[in-house]
Amino acid sequence: MPASGKQISVVDLIKSSAKRRIVLLGEHHDNMEHHRWQLQMITGLHSLDPQMVLGFEMFPRQVQGVLDEWVAGTLSEEAFLQRVNWDEYWSFDPQLYLPLFHFARMNSIPIYALNVDRTLIREVGRQGWGNVSEERKEGVSEPAAASEGYRQLLANVFMQHGENHAEGSDKELVQKAMAMPGFARFVESQQVWDRAMAQAIAEGARANPDAQFVAVLGSGHMMYDFGVPEQLADLGMPKPYVLIPWDPEFECDYIQKNFADAVIGLKAFRFSEQRGPNDGPRLGVYLDAGENGVVIKDIVPDSVAEGLGLKPGDLIVGMAGSKITEVEQVIDIVKSTHFGTWLPLKVKRADAMLDLVAKFPPQAEQSE
Structure with missing residues:
Protein backbone atom coordinates (compact mmCIF):
# COMPACT_ATOMS: atom_id res chain seq x y z
CA MET A 1 0.00 0.00 0.00
CA ILE A 121 -8.95 9.48 -30.85
CA ARG A 122 -6.80 9.85 -33.95
CA GLU A 123 -9.02 12.60 -35.28
CA VAL A 124 -8.71 14.51 -32.00
CA GLY A 125 -4.93 14.12 -32.12
CA ARG A 126 -4.90 15.42 -35.66
CA GLN A 127 -7.30 18.37 -35.53
CA GLY A 128 -8.41 18.90 -31.91
CA TRP A 129 -11.59 18.06 -29.99
CA GLY A 130 -13.24 21.36 -30.85
CA ASN A 131 -13.04 20.60 -34.56
CA VAL A 132 -14.69 17.17 -34.29
CA SER A 133 -18.35 17.09 -35.30
CA GLU A 134 -20.94 16.25 -32.64
CA GLU A 135 -22.07 13.11 -34.47
CA ARG A 136 -18.47 11.82 -34.45
CA LYS A 137 -18.03 12.36 -30.69
CA GLU A 138 -20.05 9.22 -29.80
CA GLY A 139 -21.75 11.05 -26.95
CA VAL A 140 -18.48 11.81 -25.14
CA SER A 141 -18.77 15.03 -23.14
CA GLU A 142 -16.17 17.79 -22.76
CA PRO A 143 -13.17 16.38 -20.84
CA ALA A 144 -11.89 18.04 -17.70
CA ALA A 145 -8.59 19.83 -18.27
CA ALA A 146 -5.44 17.81 -17.62
CA SER A 147 -3.75 18.56 -14.32
CA GLU A 148 -0.13 19.72 -14.42
CA GLY A 149 0.99 16.41 -12.94
CA TYR A 150 -0.78 14.47 -15.68
CA ARG A 151 0.69 16.74 -18.36
CA GLN A 152 4.17 15.98 -17.04
CA LEU A 153 3.45 12.25 -16.99
CA LEU A 154 2.10 12.40 -20.53
CA ALA A 155 5.18 14.35 -21.62
CA ASN A 156 7.29 11.44 -20.44
CA VAL A 157 5.07 9.03 -22.37
CA PHE A 158 5.18 11.34 -25.40
CA MET A 159 8.98 11.21 -25.41
CA GLN A 160 9.22 7.47 -24.78
CA HIS A 161 6.02 6.39 -26.56
CA GLY A 162 5.04 4.16 -23.66
CA GLU A 163 7.79 1.57 -24.09
CA ASN A 164 8.39 1.40 -20.35
CA HIS A 165 6.50 3.67 -17.98
CA ALA A 166 8.77 2.61 -15.12
CA GLU A 167 11.73 4.53 -16.49
CA GLY A 168 12.41 7.90 -14.91
CA SER A 169 11.86 11.11 -16.84
CA ASP A 170 14.51 13.77 -17.31
CA LYS A 171 13.07 17.20 -16.47
CA GLU A 172 14.73 18.88 -19.43
CA LEU A 173 13.40 16.26 -21.86
CA VAL A 174 9.92 16.61 -20.35
CA GLN A 175 9.99 20.37 -20.85
CA LYS A 176 11.12 19.89 -24.44
CA ALA A 177 8.30 17.44 -25.02
CA MET A 178 5.73 19.84 -23.59
CA ALA A 179 6.97 22.53 -25.99
CA MET A 180 6.70 20.33 -29.08
CA PRO A 181 3.93 21.29 -31.55
CA GLY A 182 2.15 17.94 -31.35
CA ARG A 275 3.85 -11.52 -25.11
CA GLY A 276 0.95 -13.49 -26.48
CA PRO A 277 1.72 -15.97 -29.28
CA ASN A 278 -0.25 -13.89 -31.78
CA ASP A 279 1.42 -10.55 -31.02
CA GLY A 280 3.31 -9.18 -33.98
CA PRO A 281 6.99 -8.24 -34.23
CA ARG A 282 8.45 -4.83 -33.40
CA LEU A 283 10.14 -2.37 -35.71
CA GLY A 284 12.16 -0.69 -32.95
CA VAL A 285 11.53 3.03 -33.40
CA TYR A 286 10.41 5.98 -31.30
CA LEU A 287 7.97 8.13 -33.25
CA ASP A 288 6.51 11.60 -33.32
CA ALA A 289 3.84 13.24 -35.44
CA GLY A 290 5.27 15.26 -38.30
CA GLU A 291 4.08 17.23 -41.28
CA ASN A 292 3.02 14.90 -44.10
CA GLY A 293 4.29 11.83 -42.28
CA VAL A 294 5.61 10.36 -39.03
CA VAL A 295 9.05 11.34 -37.73
CA ILE A 296 11.50 8.80 -36.32
CA LYS A 297 12.91 10.30 -33.12
CA ASP A 298 15.20 7.45 -32.12
CA ILE A 299 16.15 3.88 -32.99
CA VAL A 300 16.21 0.91 -30.60
CA PRO A 301 19.65 -0.78 -30.66
CA ASP A 302 19.85 -4.17 -32.40
CA SER A 303 16.33 -3.73 -33.79
CA VAL A 304 14.86 -4.36 -37.22
CA ALA A 305 14.90 -0.59 -37.78
CA GLU A 306 18.63 -0.35 -37.01
CA GLY A 307 19.37 -3.24 -39.34
CA LEU A 308 17.33 -1.54 -42.04
CA GLY A 309 19.39 1.62 -41.71
CA LEU A 310 16.62 3.91 -40.49
CA LYS A 311 17.87 7.06 -38.76
CA PRO A 312 16.51 9.69 -36.35
CA GLY A 313 14.92 12.44 -38.40
CA ASP A 314 13.68 10.10 -41.14
CA LEU A 315 10.07 10.73 -42.14
CA ILE A 316 7.87 7.66 -42.72
CA VAL A 317 5.43 8.62 -45.47
CA GLY A 318 4.29 5.19 -46.64
CA MET A 319 3.89 1.65 -45.32
CA ALA A 320 2.56 -1.48 -46.99
CA GLY A 321 1.21 0.64 -49.84
CA SER A 322 -0.68 3.02 -47.53
CA LYS A 323 0.00 6.72 -47.07
CA ILE A 324 1.19 7.41 -43.52
CA THR A 325 0.06 10.57 -41.72
CA GLU A 326 -0.35 9.44 -38.08
CA VAL A 327 1.71 7.58 -35.48
CA GLU A 328 -1.19 5.21 -34.81
CA GLN A 329 -1.11 4.03 -38.43
CA VAL A 330 2.49 2.87 -38.05
CA ILE A 331 1.66 1.08 -34.80
CA ASP A 332 -1.40 -0.63 -36.28
CA ILE A 333 0.41 -1.76 -39.44
CA VAL A 334 3.38 -3.19 -37.53
CA LYS A 335 1.01 -4.93 -35.10
CA SER A 336 -0.76 -6.60 -38.02
CA THR A 337 2.54 -7.81 -39.51
CA HIS A 338 3.64 -11.40 -38.90
CA PHE A 339 7.03 -12.75 -37.88
CA GLY A 340 9.15 -13.89 -40.79
CA THR A 341 7.54 -11.49 -43.28
CA TRP A 342 8.65 -8.32 -45.06
CA LEU A 343 7.13 -4.85 -44.77
CA PRO A 344 7.77 -2.20 -47.46
CA LEU A 345 8.33 1.36 -46.29
CA LYS A 346 8.62 4.68 -48.06
CA VAL A 347 10.89 7.05 -46.13
CA LYS A 348 11.87 10.66 -46.79
CA ARG A 349 15.40 11.58 -45.70
CA ALA A 350 16.32 15.21 -46.37
CA ASP A 351 15.48 15.65 -50.05
CA ALA A 352 15.70 11.95 -50.93
CA MET A 353 12.82 9.46 -51.06
CA LEU A 354 13.85 5.94 -50.06
CA ASP A 355 12.02 2.69 -50.76
CA LEU A 356 12.99 0.23 -48.03
CA VAL A 357 11.89 -3.23 -46.90
CA ALA A 358 11.80 -4.16 -43.20
CA LYS A 359 12.57 -7.87 -42.84
CA PHE A 360 11.12 -9.26 -39.61
CA PRO A 361 12.84 -12.39 -38.28
CA PRO A 362 11.02 -15.56 -37.23
CA GLN A 363 9.41 -15.23 -33.80
CA ALA A 364 11.99 -17.38 -32.02
CA GLU A 365 14.80 -15.06 -33.15
CA GLN A 366 13.13 -11.79 -32.09
CA SER A 367 11.91 -13.23 -28.77
CA GLU A 368 15.40 -14.17 -27.60
Whole structure:
Protein backbone atom coordinates (compact mmCIF):
# COMPACT_ATOMS: atom_id res chain seq x y z
CA MET A 1 0.00 0.00 0.00
CA PRO A 2 2.00 3.04 -1.23
CA ALA A 3 0.34 5.55 1.11
CA SER A 4 1.32 3.63 4.26
CA GLY A 5 4.18 1.49 3.00
CA LYS A 6 2.50 -1.57 4.50
CA GLN A 7 2.04 -4.97 2.89
CA ILE A 8 -1.32 -6.70 2.98
CA SER A 9 -2.50 -10.14 1.93
CA VAL A 10 -4.54 -10.80 -1.19
CA VAL A 11 -7.48 -11.71 1.03
CA ASP A 12 -7.31 -8.36 2.83
CA LEU A 13 -6.91 -6.53 -0.48
CA ILE A 14 -10.06 -8.17 -1.82
CA LYS A 15 -11.95 -7.33 1.37
CA SER A 16 -10.90 -3.67 1.25
CA SER A 17 -11.71 -3.47 -2.47
CA ALA A 18 -15.17 -4.90 -1.85
CA LYS A 19 -16.07 -1.78 0.15
CA ARG A 20 -15.55 0.53 -2.85
CA ARG A 21 -18.18 1.56 -5.37
CA ILE A 22 -15.74 1.59 -8.29
CA VAL A 23 -12.56 -0.47 -8.62
CA LEU A 24 -10.00 0.00 -11.41
CA LEU A 25 -7.76 -2.98 -12.22
CA GLY A 26 -4.66 -1.97 -14.17
CA GLU A 27 -2.58 -4.05 -16.57
CA HIS A 28 0.20 -4.20 -19.09
CA HIS A 29 -1.87 -5.47 -21.97
CA ASP A 30 0.49 -8.26 -23.08
CA ASN A 31 1.34 -9.63 -19.62
CA MET A 32 -0.55 -12.85 -18.90
CA GLU A 33 0.28 -12.70 -15.19
CA HIS A 34 -1.55 -9.37 -14.93
CA HIS A 35 -4.68 -10.94 -16.40
CA ARG A 36 -4.46 -13.91 -14.05
CA TRP A 37 -4.33 -11.46 -11.16
CA GLN A 38 -7.35 -9.59 -12.56
CA LEU A 39 -9.30 -12.85 -12.66
CA GLN A 40 -8.28 -13.56 -9.07
CA MET A 41 -9.53 -10.13 -7.96
CA ILE A 42 -12.80 -10.35 -9.88
CA THR A 43 -13.47 -13.87 -8.61
CA GLY A 44 -12.78 -12.82 -5.03
CA LEU A 45 -14.94 -9.71 -5.23
CA HIS A 46 -17.78 -11.66 -6.82
CA SER A 47 -17.63 -14.28 -4.07
CA LEU A 48 -18.16 -11.53 -1.48
CA ASP A 49 -20.94 -9.81 -3.40
CA PRO A 50 -22.34 -11.16 -6.69
CA GLN A 51 -23.85 -7.75 -7.47
CA MET A 52 -21.14 -6.77 -9.94
CA VAL A 53 -20.73 -5.01 -13.27
CA LEU A 54 -17.59 -5.24 -15.40
CA GLY A 55 -16.16 -2.74 -17.87
CA PHE A 56 -13.37 -3.33 -20.39
CA GLU A 57 -11.15 -0.89 -22.27
CA MET A 58 -10.82 -3.54 -24.98
CA PHE A 59 -14.24 -2.85 -26.51
CA PRO A 60 -15.61 0.22 -28.32
CA ARG A 61 -19.12 1.19 -27.37
CA GLN A 62 -20.56 0.30 -30.78
CA VAL A 63 -20.22 -3.42 -29.91
CA GLN A 64 -22.23 -3.17 -26.67
CA GLY A 65 -25.01 -5.27 -28.16
CA VAL A 66 -22.53 -8.05 -28.95
CA LEU A 67 -21.30 -8.01 -25.34
CA ASP A 68 -24.89 -8.41 -24.18
CA GLU A 69 -25.29 -11.41 -26.47
CA TRP A 70 -22.07 -12.95 -25.15
CA VAL A 71 -23.17 -12.66 -21.52
CA ALA A 72 -26.56 -14.12 -22.50
CA GLY A 73 -24.74 -17.19 -23.84
CA THR A 74 -25.91 -16.96 -27.45
CA LEU A 75 -22.48 -16.63 -29.11
CA SER A 76 -19.58 -19.00 -29.56
CA GLU A 77 -16.06 -17.78 -28.79
CA GLU A 78 -15.27 -17.55 -32.49
CA ALA A 79 -18.43 -15.62 -33.33
CA PHE A 80 -17.92 -13.30 -30.36
CA LEU A 81 -14.35 -12.39 -31.33
CA GLN A 82 -15.35 -11.87 -34.94
CA ARG A 83 -18.32 -9.64 -34.15
CA VAL A 84 -16.39 -7.41 -31.74
CA ASN A 85 -13.66 -7.09 -34.42
CA TRP A 86 -11.10 -8.23 -31.87
CA ASP A 87 -8.14 -8.61 -34.23
CA GLU A 88 -8.78 -5.25 -35.84
CA TYR A 89 -9.64 -3.21 -32.75
CA TRP A 90 -7.51 -4.67 -29.94
CA SER A 91 -5.20 -7.21 -31.63
CA PHE A 92 -3.63 -8.65 -28.45
CA ASP A 93 -3.92 -12.42 -28.09
CA PRO A 94 -7.54 -13.06 -27.00
CA GLN A 95 -6.34 -15.89 -24.74
CA LEU A 96 -5.09 -13.17 -22.40
CA TYR A 97 -8.66 -11.98 -21.82
CA LEU A 98 -11.00 -14.89 -22.56
CA PRO A 99 -10.90 -16.29 -18.98
CA LEU A 100 -12.27 -12.93 -17.80
CA PHE A 101 -14.98 -12.91 -20.45
CA HIS A 102 -15.97 -16.50 -19.67
CA PHE A 103 -16.20 -15.75 -15.95
CA ALA A 104 -18.58 -12.90 -16.71
CA ARG A 105 -20.75 -15.13 -18.89
CA MET A 106 -20.77 -18.04 -16.41
CA ASN A 107 -22.02 -15.70 -13.70
CA SER A 108 -24.28 -13.47 -15.84
CA ILE A 109 -22.21 -10.39 -15.01
CA PRO A 110 -23.02 -7.45 -17.32
CA ILE A 111 -20.08 -6.24 -19.42
CA TYR A 112 -19.78 -2.61 -20.47
CA ALA A 113 -17.74 -1.41 -23.44
CA LEU A 114 -15.65 1.48 -22.13
CA ASN A 115 -13.87 2.63 -25.26
CA VAL A 116 -14.64 4.52 -28.45
CA ASP A 117 -13.68 4.03 -32.07
CA ARG A 118 -9.92 4.48 -32.45
CA THR A 119 -10.43 6.79 -35.38
CA LEU A 120 -12.08 9.31 -33.04
CA ILE A 121 -8.95 9.48 -30.85
CA ARG A 122 -6.80 9.85 -33.95
CA GLU A 123 -9.02 12.60 -35.28
CA VAL A 124 -8.71 14.51 -32.00
CA GLY A 125 -4.93 14.12 -32.12
CA ARG A 126 -4.90 15.42 -35.66
CA GLN A 127 -7.30 18.37 -35.53
CA GLY A 128 -8.41 18.90 -31.91
CA TRP A 129 -11.59 18.06 -29.99
CA GLY A 130 -13.24 21.36 -30.85
CA ASN A 131 -13.04 20.60 -34.56
CA VAL A 132 -14.69 17.17 -34.29
CA SER A 133 -18.35 17.09 -35.30
CA GLU A 134 -20.94 16.25 -32.64
CA GLU A 135 -22.07 13.11 -34.47
CA ARG A 136 -18.47 11.82 -34.45
CA LYS A 137 -18.03 12.36 -30.69
CA GLU A 138 -20.05 9.22 -29.80
CA GLY A 139 -21.75 11.05 -26.95
CA VAL A 140 -18.48 11.81 -25.14
CA SER A 141 -18.77 15.03 -23.14
CA GLU A 142 -16.17 17.79 -22.76
CA PRO A 143 -13.17 16.38 -20.84
CA ALA A 144 -11.89 18.04 -17.70
CA ALA A 145 -8.59 19.83 -18.27
CA ALA A 146 -5.44 17.81 -17.62
CA SER A 147 -3.75 18.56 -14.32
CA GLU A 148 -0.13 19.72 -14.42
CA GLY A 149 0.99 16.41 -12.94
CA TYR A 150 -0.78 14.47 -15.68
CA ARG A 151 0.69 16.74 -18.36
CA GLN A 152 4.17 15.98 -17.04
CA LEU A 153 3.45 12.25 -16.99
CA LEU A 154 2.10 12.40 -20.53
CA ALA A 155 5.18 14.35 -21.62
CA ASN A 156 7.29 11.44 -20.44
CA VAL A 157 5.07 9.03 -22.37
CA PHE A 158 5.18 11.34 -25.40
CA MET A 159 8.98 11.21 -25.41
CA GLN A 160 9.22 7.47 -24.78
CA HIS A 161 6.02 6.39 -26.56
CA GLY A 162 5.04 4.16 -23.66
CA GLU A 163 7.79 1.57 -24.09
CA ASN A 164 8.39 1.40 -20.35
CA HIS A 165 6.50 3.67 -17.98
CA ALA A 166 8.77 2.61 -15.12
CA GLU A 167 11.73 4.53 -16.49
CA GLY A 168 12.41 7.90 -14.91
CA SER A 169 11.86 11.11 -16.84
CA ASP A 170 14.51 13.77 -17.31
CA LYS A 171 13.07 17.20 -16.47
CA GLU A 172 14.73 18.88 -19.43
CA LEU A 173 13.40 16.26 -21.86
CA VAL A 174 9.92 16.61 -20.35
CA GLN A 175 9.99 20.37 -20.85
CA LYS A 176 11.12 19.89 -24.44
CA ALA A 177 8.30 17.44 -25.02
CA MET A 178 5.73 19.84 -23.59
CA ALA A 179 6.97 22.53 -25.99
CA MET A 180 6.70 20.33 -29.08
CA PRO A 181 3.93 21.29 -31.55
CA GLY A 182 2.15 17.94 -31.35
CA PHE A 183 2.11 17.66 -27.56
CA ALA A 184 -1.03 19.71 -26.89
CA ARG A 185 -3.03 17.58 -29.32
CA PHE A 186 -1.54 14.42 -27.83
CA VAL A 187 -2.73 15.49 -24.36
CA GLU A 188 -6.16 16.38 -25.72
CA SER A 189 -6.53 12.99 -27.40
CA GLN A 190 -5.56 11.24 -24.15
CA GLN A 191 -8.07 13.35 -22.22
CA VAL A 192 -10.86 12.41 -24.62
CA TRP A 193 -9.85 8.75 -24.31
CA ASP A 194 -9.89 8.96 -20.50
CA ARG A 195 -13.18 10.88 -20.54
CA ALA A 196 -14.87 8.31 -22.77
CA MET A 197 -13.96 5.47 -20.42
CA ALA A 198 -14.82 7.43 -17.28
CA GLN A 199 -18.18 8.38 -18.76
CA ALA A 200 -18.97 4.76 -19.60
CA ILE A 201 -18.03 3.72 -16.05
CA ALA A 202 -20.17 6.49 -14.54
CA GLU A 203 -23.15 5.61 -16.72
CA GLY A 204 -22.80 1.90 -15.91
CA ALA A 205 -22.48 2.56 -12.18
CA ARG A 206 -25.55 4.82 -12.16
CA ALA A 207 -27.56 2.29 -14.16
CA ASN A 208 -26.66 -0.39 -11.59
CA PRO A 209 -26.81 1.46 -8.24
CA ASP A 210 -26.64 -1.70 -6.13
CA ALA A 211 -23.67 -3.22 -7.96
CA GLN A 212 -19.94 -2.68 -7.73
CA PHE A 213 -18.36 -1.53 -11.00
CA VAL A 214 -14.99 -3.17 -11.74
CA ALA A 215 -13.13 -1.76 -14.74
CA VAL A 216 -10.22 -3.41 -16.56
CA LEU A 217 -7.93 -0.98 -18.36
CA GLY A 218 -4.30 -0.08 -18.93
CA SER A 219 -2.38 1.14 -15.89
CA GLY A 220 -1.40 4.34 -17.68
CA HIS A 221 -5.01 5.53 -17.51
CA MET A 222 -5.09 5.50 -13.69
CA MET A 223 -1.61 6.07 -12.20
CA TYR A 224 -1.45 8.80 -9.54
CA ASP A 225 -5.23 9.16 -9.86
CA PHE A 226 -4.70 10.93 -13.19
CA GLY A 227 -6.60 10.08 -16.35
CA VAL A 228 -9.80 8.15 -15.69
CA PRO A 229 -9.95 8.94 -11.93
CA GLU A 230 -9.69 12.68 -12.68
CA GLN A 231 -12.49 12.43 -15.22
CA LEU A 232 -14.65 10.39 -12.83
CA ALA A 233 -14.27 13.13 -10.22
CA ASP A 234 -15.35 15.72 -12.78
CA LEU A 235 -18.43 13.57 -13.48
CA GLY A 236 -19.35 13.62 -9.80
CA MET A 237 -18.44 9.99 -9.10
CA PRO A 238 -16.72 8.76 -5.91
CA LYS A 239 -12.98 8.18 -6.00
CA PRO A 240 -12.23 4.77 -7.50
CA TYR A 241 -10.01 2.22 -5.79
CA VAL A 242 -6.93 2.06 -8.03
CA LEU A 243 -5.04 -1.26 -8.09
CA ILE A 244 -1.95 -1.59 -10.28
CA PRO A 245 0.04 -4.80 -10.88
CA TRP A 246 3.81 -4.46 -10.83
CA ASP A 247 6.75 -6.47 -12.15
CA PRO A 248 10.04 -7.11 -10.31
CA GLU A 249 12.15 -5.88 -13.25
CA PHE A 250 10.81 -2.34 -12.72
CA GLU A 251 12.39 -0.14 -10.08
CA CYS A 252 10.22 0.34 -6.99
CA ASP A 253 11.58 3.89 -6.57
CA TYR A 254 9.02 4.89 -9.20
CA ILE A 255 6.20 4.04 -6.80
CA GLN A 256 5.36 7.12 -4.74
CA LYS A 257 2.74 7.44 -2.01
CA ASN A 258 0.04 8.63 -4.40
CA PHE A 259 0.88 6.16 -7.19
CA ALA A 260 -2.11 3.87 -6.48
CA ASP A 261 -4.24 2.62 -3.60
CA ALA A 262 -2.40 -0.69 -3.86
CA VAL A 263 0.46 -2.03 -5.96
CA ILE A 264 0.50 -5.78 -6.48
CA GLY A 265 3.85 -7.51 -6.89
CA LEU A 266 3.78 -10.31 -9.45
CA LYS A 267 6.22 -12.84 -10.80
CA ALA A 268 8.53 -11.65 -13.56
CA PHE A 269 8.50 -13.33 -16.96
CA ARG A 270 10.90 -13.22 -19.85
CA PHE A 271 9.76 -10.73 -22.45
CA SER A 272 8.91 -13.54 -24.87
CA GLU A 273 6.70 -15.16 -22.21
CA GLN A 274 4.87 -11.91 -21.50
CA ARG A 275 3.85 -11.52 -25.11
CA GLY A 276 0.95 -13.49 -26.48
CA PRO A 277 1.72 -15.97 -29.28
CA ASN A 278 -0.25 -13.89 -31.78
CA ASP A 279 1.42 -10.55 -31.02
CA GLY A 280 3.31 -9.18 -33.98
CA PRO A 281 6.99 -8.24 -34.23
CA ARG A 282 8.45 -4.83 -33.40
CA LEU A 283 10.14 -2.37 -35.71
CA GLY A 284 12.16 -0.69 -32.95
CA VAL A 285 11.53 3.03 -33.40
CA TYR A 286 10.41 5.98 -31.30
CA LEU A 287 7.97 8.13 -33.25
CA ASP A 288 6.51 11.60 -33.32
CA ALA A 289 3.84 13.24 -35.44
CA GLY A 290 5.27 15.26 -38.30
CA GLU A 291 4.08 17.23 -41.28
CA ASN A 292 3.02 14.90 -44.10
CA GLY A 293 4.29 11.83 -42.28
CA VAL A 294 5.61 10.36 -39.03
CA VAL A 295 9.05 11.34 -37.73
CA ILE A 296 11.50 8.80 -36.32
CA LYS A 297 12.91 10.30 -33.12
CA ASP A 298 15.20 7.45 -32.12
CA ILE A 299 16.15 3.88 -32.99
CA VAL A 300 16.21 0.91 -30.60
CA PRO A 301 19.65 -0.78 -30.66
CA ASP A 302 19.85 -4.17 -32.40
CA SER A 303 16.33 -3.73 -33.79
CA VAL A 304 14.86 -4.36 -37.22
CA ALA A 305 14.90 -0.59 -37.78
CA GLU A 306 18.63 -0.35 -37.01
CA GLY A 307 19.37 -3.24 -39.34
CA LEU A 308 17.33 -1.54 -42.04
CA GLY A 309 19.39 1.62 -41.71
CA LEU A 310 16.62 3.91 -40.49
CA LYS A 311 17.87 7.06 -38.76
CA PRO A 312 16.51 9.69 -36.35
CA GLY A 313 14.92 12.44 -38.40
CA ASP A 314 13.68 10.10 -41.14
CA LEU A 315 10.07 10.73 -42.14
CA ILE A 316 7.87 7.66 -42.72
CA VAL A 317 5.43 8.62 -45.47
CA GLY A 318 4.29 5.19 -46.64
CA MET A 319 3.89 1.65 -45.32
CA ALA A 320 2.56 -1.48 -46.99
CA GLY A 321 1.21 0.64 -49.84
CA SER A 322 -0.68 3.02 -47.53
CA LYS A 323 0.00 6.72 -47.07
CA ILE A 324 1.19 7.41 -43.52
CA THR A 325 0.06 10.57 -41.72
CA GLU A 326 -0.35 9.44 -38.08
CA VAL A 327 1.71 7.58 -35.48
CA GLU A 328 -1.19 5.21 -34.81
CA GLN A 329 -1.11 4.03 -38.43
CA VAL A 330 2.49 2.87 -38.05
CA ILE A 331 1.66 1.08 -34.80
CA ASP A 332 -1.40 -0.63 -36.28
CA ILE A 333 0.41 -1.76 -39.44
CA VAL A 334 3.38 -3.19 -37.53
CA LYS A 335 1.01 -4.93 -35.10
CA SER A 336 -0.76 -6.60 -38.02
CA THR A 337 2.54 -7.81 -39.51
CA HIS A 338 3.64 -11.40 -38.90
CA PHE A 339 7.03 -12.75 -37.88
CA GLY A 340 9.15 -13.89 -40.79
CA THR A 341 7.54 -11.49 -43.28
CA TRP A 342 8.65 -8.32 -45.06
CA LEU A 343 7.13 -4.85 -44.77
CA PRO A 344 7.77 -2.20 -47.46
CA LEU A 345 8.33 1.36 -46.29
CA LYS A 346 8.62 4.68 -48.06
CA VAL A 347 10.89 7.05 -46.13
CA LYS A 348 11.87 10.66 -46.79
CA ARG A 349 15.40 11.58 -45.70
CA ALA A 350 16.32 15.21 -46.37
CA ASP A 351 15.48 15.65 -50.05
CA ALA A 352 15.70 11.95 -50.93
CA MET A 353 12.82 9.46 -51.06
CA LEU A 354 13.85 5.94 -50.06
CA ASP A 355 12.02 2.69 -50.76
CA LEU A 356 12.99 0.23 -48.03
CA VAL A 357 11.89 -3.23 -46.90
CA ALA A 358 11.80 -4.16 -43.20
CA LYS A 359 12.57 -7.87 -42.84
CA PHE A 360 11.12 -9.26 -39.61
CA PRO A 361 12.84 -12.39 -38.28
CA PRO A 362 11.02 -15.56 -37.23
CA GLN A 363 9.41 -15.23 -33.80
CA ALA A 364 11.99 -17.38 -32.02
CA GLU A 365 14.80 -15.06 -33.15
CA GLN A 366 13.13 -11.79 -32.09
CA SER A 367 11.91 -13.23 -28.77
CA GLU A 368 15.40 -14.17 -27.60
